[in-house]
Amino acid sequence: GAGSQSTPGSAGTPKVGLITKTETNPFFVKMKEGAEKAAQANGLELMSAAGKFDGDNASQITAVENMVAAGVKGILITPSDTKAIVPAIKKARDAGVMVIALDTPTEPQDATDALFATDNLRAGELIGQYAKAAMAGKPAKIATLDLAPGVTVGRLRHDGFLKGFGVQEGDPSVVCSQDTRGDQARGQTAMENCLQKAPDINLVYTINEPAALGAYTALKAKGREKDVLIVSVDGGCTGTKAVQSGQIAATSQQYPLKMAGDGVKAVAAFAKGGQKATGYTDTGVTLITDRAVPGVEAEDTAFGLANCWG
């Protein structure tokens, strides 16, 4: 295999690698910050790398190879393509490197030594359930502002939302679905066009908070921002503030700092004692809203802002 002959941990401080999906999403930036802090605290040197876009498998493989060549002890990775990354991870593990998946599991999940993650399906389910209760039996006209074709997180959150809301894919209440790449400007354009198509939309699911804010801007231009419910996933600080100010009704908050911090600690332990981490550690997901509904567990935005990332 590639680089399997290079022996890790040749000299100096042991290294840990962090590979995120992109280098620009605040979620992953926060994850990197968490890793950075934990690495310092544990006497490790952090190397980081990222794909060029969400779904960029080739760059992640290249990064894994280069990190193995650089002699890292362990690699923390948020796989862009949960299946396609598996062979590269296998080669790294064969070379004696511990690999931990962060945020997103690989398929199969045991392709990595351990998984520290949020359940994205669960995150979607929470806002789905919340929306169902908040609509209080009103007939729903739903727009879903999704991520991009074929990206696992996007599919899981979308499916989770529908499941939580209690409808099937293709249900007539979903009147408009559009990819936004999680981008605010595209979110706005998508929402504008959805409103043009179905002016009576009253519930908007968004892949993340930038898309949600884009949708909000489009709704506001139509004067409809008050009577449309927007739900989202992520829990970034900007997003949580938007929940506080009522632009977004609720969001599912995740904890990238914790994932990364725990991951680095695990690598540090492996570097010292040779003890590999195993299994699945759920780093949790919390519904954040100031307009709680009965039957769905939630925290308010004060909690959200205290724990938000980005």
Added chain:
Amino acid sequence: MTTPVLQARGLVKRYGHVTALDGADFDLMPGEVLAVIGDNGAGKTSLIKALTGALQPDAGEIRLDGEAVRLRDPLDARRHGIETVYQDLAIAASLDIATNMFLGRELRKPGVLGKVFRMLDKRRMREESARHMAELKIGLRSLTQPVESLSGGQRQGVAVARAVAWATRVVVMDEPTAALGVKESGQVLDLIRQVRDRGTPVVLISHNMPHVFEIADRVHVQRLGRRVAELSPRDHSMAEVVAIMTGALQVSEGKAVVADQGAAKAIGLS
């Protein structure tokens, strides 16, 4: 009567509102040097482009040795042994001289290398190019120099050498000496004579009347997209030919008659 080697009847070519060829006829006899003359824009280039497959006429017929042919592209014409030096468009600037010389008819190495691996025989192409260029007495230091680094005249020389080297039936030259110096022009005219002497007829487009009178056996006068006269330089003076070309004189039944008094006066023929 001998059959013309290359013949055309009623060629028409329109570009939008411009009619470049307006029912042009053309006859090239075996072994002759035929000069095609005419004002700028008279349709000379269009005529020979139609005769060499470089453009498709909208109407009209082309005959080779009396047989009607369709020349779909320049390669067709080449295969019939017609070689052409086009005005402005002779050679590929970033390629070297030998490559240009053999473009479209490259030599391959003998044996397996050539047959199976289709490997070019660069050395032989270079040598043969050098030979052809030397024949034309075009002095060049290196045949591997890209054409764009040559002077205008040297470039034209390469194009002429190529056409002469390959023609088996007809050589067509569109203003081959326009950019050439006196010495080089003389060499091209010599070459045209050599080509004729080995039996290959030559079509020469030129604005240079002394050259035309020096070398042409017959003159085809093109005007407003048509052939308006065919004449022998021995029967007419240079001034008369120019007058016919510009429309001041008209040829009727082999004799020149004044057609445009003003024009005739302007060129000093009253």
Added chain:
Amino acid sequence: MTTPVLQARGLVKRYGHVTALDGADFDLMPGEVLAVIGDNGAGKTSLIKALTGALQPDAGEIRLDGEAVRLRDPLDARRHGIETVYQDLAIAASLDIATNMFLGRELRKPGVLGKVFRMLDKRRMREESARHMAELKIGLRSLTQPVESLSGGQRQGVAVARAVAWATRVVVMDEPTAALGVKESGQVLDLIRQVRDRGTPVVLISHNMPHVFEIADRVHVQRLGRRVAELSPRDHSMAEVVAIMTGALQVSEGKAVVADQGAAKAIGLS
């Protein structure tokens, strides 16, 4: 002694291994037509490019009316009243005739429109172009036609008309009649005479000896990147001039002496 209008001493220009100008001198006297002749590659184009700011010589000096000048680009030369028709590179093919005519010296509308909004006066430019073209008797149907749809000769006509229209001090023409028909060539020669008669000197590069002898007051012979002779067409025969040009004769103290027996014989001068 009168001061030359345009003068150069010891111009050198090298392209890699090729020395295009090898210490060339040049003198243009007031009110004369100076022909520059020489073989292909003798460095004629390089010489006049250096004189018109289009290339920077590696060494040497240029003087205008006796004063040393540095021409950093063609605009500098233009500002000094030098207009040039460059070989091959005269005009922008996708632009129309009027635009080419006024390129770099566009007319603006009078008043606010022109001063503040810098609006072009397209109609006036078209009209003036038409006038200039008419002076040169170049027949064109439409001045808004892009140049690329013209025949080679028509294009050259546009370039010549432009230079003549704007020159105040010197007109330089690099083979202006190479692509022109007999009638059009005649018109260009007439025009050169007119320009001279209004007092502007003309530099004419040409390979056409009859033209040179018809119009030139003096002849500058360029050879191997240098001026090898300056002579008057009245004192020498055409054959002699050609011989000097090709190196068969050499000029020493105003007289021609045979330098290369073989070459002299080849051109029929023994």
Added chain:
Amino acid sequence: MAVMEASLPRRLVSTPVAGPLAALLLACLFFGLNTGQFFTGPNFSLIIQQVMVVGTLAIGQTLIILTAGIDLACGAVMAFGGIVMTKLAVDSGLPPLLAVAAGLAVCAGFGLVNGLLVTRISLPPFIVTLGMLNVAFALTHIYSAEQTVTDLPALLTFLGQTFQVGQTNVTYGSLLTILLFLLFAYLLGSTAWGRHVYALGNNPEVARLSGIRTSRLLVGVYTLAGLVYGVAALLLVSRTGVGDPQAGQTDNLDSITAVVLGGTSLFGGRGLVLGTLVGALIVGVFRNGLQLMGVASIYQTLITGVLVILAVAVDQLSRRRTR
């Protein structure tokens, strides 16, 4: 000269907007017949809002493509400009007007550097702007620390405000975009500068020999294009109401698409900026119309691909017929 019938007065350049315009109208007709919501004032206002950012970028792109260049960095430069203006105004507390001016200056600065690299070192524009794409992208993310800038002062979002025309709300930004297109159509078509740009794109050596200071002109074109990207940044900021470090990532290809759909030649010297407007609208109309028809995202991509080819093919074939 051979017989030459009187030809119609022709445009400065040989690529008229007629072809792209026909494609645009056909597309409108198709969507109008297939969805009820298409042919309404508000929907058209919407389409213009949606294309105004890419459209404005495409103005700068047109300038550069007319000189036979290409700009792969326009989207990234715009994103950086947007972050600069918003962060200066919000985080550094600069007066909004100054912050906007700084953003515009930064974008123009990128253009200036591009122009200098292209002229002084004779680097291909493709390489220069490819490098700058990475540079601007990285600077955006480093300077913004990946934070979206919110709570903008009113001046920065003014262009997102609307005024009423009949029943339809039109944003000031849409108006500004249209005005910019008209301005550049004027500059390119009716001033000496415009002629020089065409001549330069047509053949730089001919332009130089005609006495045009081609290097200076080219640097000017790149700088001006950068300034236009700065305006696009302001339009984007006022449309979305935030400073977004993720913006503009697909806008380089999108703007080039608009330019080429509008009939401008990638080899320089031929094209009209109003064609670019039409090109941008074609893309916007397709996206809007397909969405209104409820076509799934991935099929929209498929159809857009086919239609881009078809639109130019129709143009090409129609032009061939009239020849």
Added chain:
Amino acid sequence: MAVMEASLPRRLVSTPVAGPLAALLLACLFFGLNTGQFFTGPNFSLIIQQVMVVGTLAIGQTLIILTAGIDLACGAVMAFGGIVMTKLAVDSGLPPLLAVAAGLAVCAGFGLVNGLLVTRISLPPFIVTLGMLNVAFALTHIYSAEQTVTDLPALLTFLGQTFQVGQTNVTYGSLLTILLFLLFAYLLGSTAWGRHVYALGNNPEVARLSGIRTSRLLVGVYTLAGLVYGVAALLLVSRTGVGDPQAGQTDNLDSITAVVLGGTSLFGGRGLVLGTLVGALIVGVFRNGLQLMGVASIYQTLITGVLVILAVAVDQLSRRRTR
């Protein structure tokens, strides 16, 4: 002729690989001095593995750019080819060899269609391949239903296997890539076909008048390029061990970058395919070296941007000096 000293034998075209090669060696030297792990056999083997997919794409891209075209769809076509071969082999149970053949055929088919559109309807290559980019992308996602294809038969991953050279493991895929480069260097440099490609890119009208059937040649070039993308697809599949519908999304720009860094002119007719190999390696070396030095991703982007410009600038300036 003026004095002309004997000139050194010169290459077919005036853009030698010397400049890019110097840039590559400088980069290697720099990283070698700065990180201990750089100058090792395994690391070089790794770099070649990392650039082989983009490198192979860049071979096809070189062909097309030499004809003065451009291919924006290469990455998307490769992704589609990869999905076709893997899905046919795994889900449809076709014999692996047939599945691979089908994948290659699909890619060549895309090339054929591109070529026909470019020649028959005279569409600009930029537009054709922009449209095809969308089409191939959409087809990939529709056909794969967004599912990554796993559990591939051995034949499809054979090229990912390694053999030992000294202490270093080399994959068969790396070897195939190098062989492809040599093959195309031979075809372009030493066969009539290659000469015709250069002549066509230099000036299509001159080529046509020289008796070259330019349309047929161009269609052939696009089809061959498509076939090469098919090989790239196989290399990708065997490198990653899966069929990945997300693959290749930035590979169009990356492959063009490799071609241009290698000294090939975007205006056609000038360039060498071995230059492209050097160009691809430059990108790979930068990425690998910066990563080994522990430079953060976003700074890697910044540095890559600057270095791309620098590499070509050094080439350009050195060439100017020798003139």
